[in-house]
Structure formats: C-alpha cells, structure tokens
Amino acid sequence: MTRYLLRRIGLAIVTLWILSVIVFFAGQVLPGDPGRAVLGPFASQSAVRQLDHQLGVGRPLVTQYLSWIGGLLHGNMGFSSEYRSPVAPFVVTAIGNSAKLAVLALVIIIPFGIAGGVLAALYTGRGVDRTISLGGLAASTVPEFVSGIVVIIIFGVALKVFPYPTGSLSGLSAPSQLDHLILPVIPLVLVLFGYIARMARAGTIEALESDYARTAILKGLPRSVVIRRHILRNSLLPTITVIATQTGYLIGGLVVVEQLFSYQGIGRLILSAATHKDFAMLEAGVLVIGIVYMVATLIADVLYTLLNPRLRVGVSG
Amino acid sequence: MTAAPDVSAAPGQVPVAHGLAAPPAPWRLLLRKPTFLIGALILLFWIACAIFGRAIAPHDPLAQDLLATNSPPSGAHPFGVDSIGRDVLSRVIVGARDILLIAPLATLLGTVLGTVLGLAMGYFGGIVDTLVGRVVEAVLALPVVIVAFLFIVAVGPSPLTLIVVVGFIFTPLIARTVRTAVLVEGQQDYLASARLLGERPGYIMFAEILPNVFPVIVVEFTVRLGYAIFAVATLSFLGFGVQQPTPDWGGDIAANYVLLGAGYWWETLFAALAIASLVMALNLVTDAIEQVISS
Numbered sequence: 001m002t003r004y005l006l007r008r009i010g011l012a013i014v015t016l017w018i019l020s021v022i023v024f025f026a027g028q029v030l031p032g033d034p035g036r037a038v039l040g041p042f043a044s045q046s047a048v049r050q051l052d053h054q055l056g057v058g059r060p061l062v063t064q065y066l067s068w069i070g071g072l073l074h075g076n077m078g079f080s081s082e083y084r085s086p087v088a089p090f091v092v093t094a095i096g097n098s099a100k101l102a103v104l105a106l107v108i109i110i111p112f113g114i115a116g117g118v119l120a121a122l123y124t125g126r127g128v129d130r131t132i133s134l135g136g137l138a139a140s141t142v143p144e145f146v147s148g149i150v151v152i153i154i155f156g157v158a159l160k161v162f163p164y165p166t167g168s169l170s171g172l173s174a175p176s177q178l179d180h181l182i183l184p185v186i187p188l189v190l191v192l193f194g195y196i197a198r199m200a201r202a203g204t205i206e207a208l209e210s211d212y213a214r215t216a217i218l219k220g221l222p223r224s225v226v227i228r229r230h231i232l233r234n235s236l237l238p239t240i241t242v243i244a245t246q247t248g249y250l251i252g253g254l255v256v257v258e259q260l261f262s263y264q265g266i267g268r269l270i271l272s273a274a275t276h277k278d279f280a281m282l283e284a285g286v287l288v289i290g291i292v293y294m295v296a297t298l299i300a301d302v303l304y305t306l307l308n309p310r311l312r313v314g315v316s317g
Numbered sequence: 318m319t320a321a322p323d324v325s326a327a328p329g330q331v332p333v334a335h336g337l338a339a340p341p342a343p344w345r346l347l348l349r350k351p352t353f354l355i356g357a358l359i360l361l362f363w364i365a366c367a368i369f370g371r372a373i374a375p376h377d378p379l380a381q382d383l384l385a386t387n388s389p390p391s392g393a394h395p396f397g398v399d400s401i402g403r404d405v406l407s408r409v410i411v412g413a414r415d416i417l418l419i420a421p422l423a424t425l426l427g428t429v430l431g432t433v434l435g436l437a438m439g440y441f442g443g444i445v446d447t448l449v450g451r452v453v454e455a456v457l458a459l460p461v462v463i464v465a466f467l468f469i470v471a472v473g474p475s476p477l478t479l480i481v482v483v484g485f486i487f488t489p490l491i492a493r494t495v496r497t498a499v500l501v502e503g504q505q506d507y508l509a510s511a512r513l514l515g516e517r518p519g520y521i522m523f524a525e526i527l528p529n530v531f532p533v534i535v536v537e538f539t540v541r542l543g544y545a546i547f548a549v550a551t552l553s554f555l556g557f558g559v560q561q562p563t564p565d566w567g568g569d570i571a572a573n574y575v576l577l578g579a580g581y582w583w584e585t586l587f588a589a590l591a592i593a594s595l596v597m598a599l600n601l602v603t604d605a606i607e608q609v610i611s612s
Contacts, residue, residue, distance in 0.1 A: 259554075
C-alpha cells in the first residue's frame with residue numbers, strides 16, 4: 001500500500017511538472033505584449049518597454065520559467081499585470097467560490113446518480129431503466145451553457161424564483177448563498193448525472209449477475225438485505241472511480257457555468273486572465289486547477305484500493 | 318484505474334435467430350428503428366440548413382435593422398431580433414454550418430490519427446506501446462477543457478485551430494480503443510498466417526487488421542462526434558471558436574446571454590435549443606448504430 005501510494009504521488013508530481021511546463025510556454029506564445037495590454041493603446045512605446053522590463057518579459061524563457069517555478073515553491077504566485085497586485089489573493093478567493101459550487105454539485109449528484117443507476121439496474125430493460133438511461137445520456141451530452149440558458153430562462157427570467165445573475169456571494173447569509181447557487185449548479189448536475197448513473201447501473205448489473213448474489217438470494221436473504229449488503233458494496237466501487245475521472249469534466253463545466261452566471265470562481269478568473277493577457281494570473285490559476293484535479297484523482301485511487309480488498313492485497317506485496 | 322464495465326450493450330436486446338434466411342443488411346435493421354429515423358431526420362434537417370442556409374434564411378443573417386433591436390418574436394421575425402438588430406431565425410439556420418463542418422472534421426482527424434496510433438500500439442506492443450501509453454496517460458491526466466483552452470489561447474482562435482486541437486485531444490482516446498480491439502484480433506489465426514507468409518507489418522496492419530476492427534472504429538467515431546459537438550460549441554461559447562459576426566450557435570449565445578437579465582430570452586433560447594436538438598439527434602443515431610453493430 002505504501003509503495004503504491006508513493007508511486008501514485010510520484011506520478012502525480014511528474015504530471016504536474018509537465019502541466020507547469022505546458023502552462024508556462026502556452027502563456028509565453030500568447031500573441032500580444034503584456035506591457036501594452038496593461039497600459040493600453042495610447043501609452044508611449046518607452047513606457048511599455050519599461051513595464052515589460054519590470055515584469056521580466058525580455059529575459060530568456062528558461063530563466064523566466066525557473067524564477068516562476070521557484071517563486072511558486074516559496075508560495076509566491078507572481079504579480080498580476082491586470083490588477084497591478086499579487087496574484088495569490090485573487091486565486092484563493094476564486095478557488096473558494098468554485099469549491100462552494102463544486103461541492104454543492106457533488107453533494108447533489110452522488111446520491112442521485114447512484115440511486116438512479118441502481119434503480120435502473122433493478123428494473124433492467126423496463127420503462128424506468130430506459131427513461132433513466134436515455135435521459136441521463138441526453139443530459140450528459142448537452143453542453144452546460146445550453147442547459148444553463150434554458151434553466152436561466154425558465155427559473156430566472158420567466159418565473160423569477162431564483163436570482164440571476166449569481167454575481168458575488170460576499171456578505172450574504174448561508175441560506176441566501178445557497179439560493180444563489182441553485183441555478184448554476186443545475187447544469188453541472190445534469191452533465192454528471194448521466195455518467196454516474198450509467199456506471200452505477202453497470203456495476204449493479206454485474207453484481208446482480210454474480211454467483212455471490214445468487215447464493216445470497218438462494219439462501220433466503222430478503223431482497224433488501226441482498227441489495228444493501230452484497231450488491232451495493234460491489235457496485236459502488238466502479239462508481240467511485242468514475243466520480244473521480246469526472247473531476248476534469250466538472251472543472252471544465254465550472255469554467256463555462258461561472259462565465260454564464262457571472263460567478264467569480266477560478267474558471268472565470270483564468271478565462272478573464274487569458275483574454276487580458278495576464279500571464280501570471282493565468283499560469284497560477286491553471287496550475288491550481290491541475291493540483292486540485294491531481295489530488296482528487298489520487299484520493300479516488302486510494303479510496304478504490306481501500307474499498308477493494310483484492311487490490312489491497314495485490315499491491316502490498 | 319480499472320476499465321469501466323461495458324455499458325454499451327442495450328438492455329433487453331436479444332439477438333434474433335434468423336433460421337436459414339440470410340441476416341438482413343445492417344442498414345435495413347437501422348431503418349426499422351424509430352429512434353434512428355427520428356434522429357436521422359433531425360440531423361438531415363440541420364445538414365440541409367448547413368448547406369442551403371443562406372437560401373432558406375428569410376433575412377440576411379448579418380444585416381442589422383437598428384430600428385428593431387431587441388424586438389420580441391413577431392410575424393416578420395418569428396424568433397425575434399438580437400441586440401444589434403439581426404434576425405435570430407436566420408442566424409440559427411445559417412449558424413448550423415460551422416459547427417457541422419468543424420465537429421466532424423475534428424472527429425475525422427482524431428479518428429484517423431488515433432487509428433494509426435492504436436494499430437501501431439496494438440500490433441508492435443513492447444516499447445512502442447509502453448512509450449505511447451505513457452504519453453497518453455499524461456495527456457489524459459489533464460482536464461480536457463483546460464488543455465484545449467491553453468492551446469487555443471496560445472495559437473489564437475480560428476476554425477482550423479478548433480479542428481486541430483479537438484482532433485489532437487481525441488487522438489489518444491481513440492488510439493486506446495483501437496489498441497484494445499487490435500489486441501483482441503492479435504489472437505486470430507489469419508494474423509499468424511499473414512506473418513508466416515512474410516507480409517510486411519504495414520500491410521498486415523492496414524489490409525488485414527484494419528477491416529476487422531472497422532466496426533469498433535465506426536462506433537468510436539459516432540460517439541466521439543457527440544463529444545466534438547459538445548467541445549466545439551463550448552469553446553465557441555467561451556470565445557475560442559467561430560468569431561462574431563459569423564453566425565454560430567455558441568458564439569451567438571455568448572454575444573447575447575448578458576441580456577437575459579433584461580428579459581430578452583429569444584436571443585439565446587433558440588440557439589440553445591438548436592444545439593440541444595443536434596446533440597439529441599446524434600445520440601439517437603449513435604445508440605441505434607451501436608445496437609445494430611453489437612447484435
């Protein structure tokens with residue numbers, strides 16, 4: 001187990017390093033001049049050049065990369081050219097806002113997705129199953145901004161039951177914050193529901209057809225006990241890994257949903273950084289997203305091994 | 318990470334025994350499925366819009382009637398008018414073109430590259446397989462949208478960039494599927510005899526293995542096409558795709574959604590419904606093709 005964990009952490013660090021290189025060089029080839037972007041079209045060329053020098057734009061790329069990564073390791077995320085202030089506070093606030101949205105989405109989707117999948121599996125091939133399976137598939141392939149628009153028009157514009165746009169949550173009470181987050185969370189939930197339900201359904205069907213489930217039924221255990229004790233435990237395993245692999249989709253969805261609802265999260269932050277050529281902000285934001293993603297996958301892998309005794313024995317040897 | 322259980326098999330689909338009669342051609346089976354017909358009909362409608370859009374559209378999608386800005390649906394403009402006075406119906410019709418060009422081309426690029434890569438990985442195995450496998454893992458370890466986003470930010474948005482970026486992102490995913498299919502084929506006798514006959518690897522891969530894994534590739538293509546539409550529409554919405562004033566569903570929604578708060582719902586709703594209907598139609602068709610191929 002320890003060796004497996006170390007290997008996984010090592011791999012995650014290597015992937016993060018690759019990401020940092022990609023992020024850095026993608027930022028470097030961005031068309032345009034950061035000094036010009038800050039000062040605007042009417043600034044004199046010498047002022048632009050001076051600011052570029054201050055920001056360290058002209059130095060060799062490798063030197064710039066090393067000083068950037070060195071700063072990051074010391075907790076210095078850099079200096080935003082757009083806001084003329086350190087990047088870190090922006091990133092911290094934004095990641096907190098995104099976390100609220102993501103956690104709410106997961107809290108809703110995990111029980112509903114699993115329940116839907118198990119229900120579909122118990123009634124395989126019948127109306128309930130077809131509705132959940134096809135409905136889930138349809139929901140998961142419609143882009144978040146499309147379902148978001150429909151949700152906004154119905155609940156935000158026509159019925160006016162929930163606030164739109166979401167805007168800033170600072171200074172709001174917890175119930176009011178929840179009220180503001182309901183609309184943006186719906187598109188995220190819709191996209192993820194299909195995947196999670198499909199995996200839970202497949203896992204449950206596999207468990208239902210297994211020998212141990214048949215034995216449990218044949219020895220006279222009540223159906224509910226068989227489902228709870230024998231089926232669910234096994235069907236939840238693949239579902240947990242799926243939820244982790246969906247973290248990437250969830251983050252992608254956050255970029256879109258935050259933009260649509262004018263919500264100040266990490267996705268909107270990096271999008272605005274990219275359009276304003278704010279390299280430091282873009283690089284720090286994307287790297288933080290990478291770290292979150294890596295940690296989520298790592299936790300899921302560890303959970304999966306812990307819950308699966310066969311794997312646990314296999315890797316400790 | 319274990320492979321997810323196979324969920325492609327449709328529930329309650331029992332293979333039909335055909336007795337002595339020859340099994341009907343696959344396309345005949347497809348035409349018998351109502352879900353396929355509905356999906357295909359919607360798809361054909363949008364393809365017609367993509368090809369003949371300019372001729373069908375009641376107005377010029379670029380023409381601005383500045384006296385009618387933000388006017389709601391009416392007889393003259395059934396879908397209303399957008400914030401700079403353009404007919405929404407005409408823009409929805411003509412807007413089908415770019416996404417129906419970009420998404421299939423991106424998927425095709427990804428499928429061709431992924432097939433070549435997957436064939437090589439599955440056939441040669443060993444170092445090629447391990448090496449490419451590592452790279453694939455590294456790519457898959459990053460959130461897809463972020464990767465696409467970074468590349469487009471670096472290269473600059475254009476339809477061609479979209480095709481290349483989405484195609485490249487699909488390549489490792491498709492390669493993985495093709496590789497698995499090739500490994501299954503690897504046990505067949507015809508491959509051993511081809512090798513014994515001294516056929517060259519290139520010939521074996523493309524003339525012997527490829528036709529046999531072709532159904533897998535077809536299904537993969539149709540599934541990926543759905544994701545491509547998802548990705549292309551999303552990137553367009555974020556401003557990294559087709560640029561205004563060219564009519565485009567994602568781009569038009571991006572240009573007009575800020576006015577939702579003011580109650581101008583018609584400027585975004587119809588483009589959103591267009592994307593949703595395209596995606597649903599593709600789902601129905603894909604689902605039917607998958608059922609026919611797996612039966």
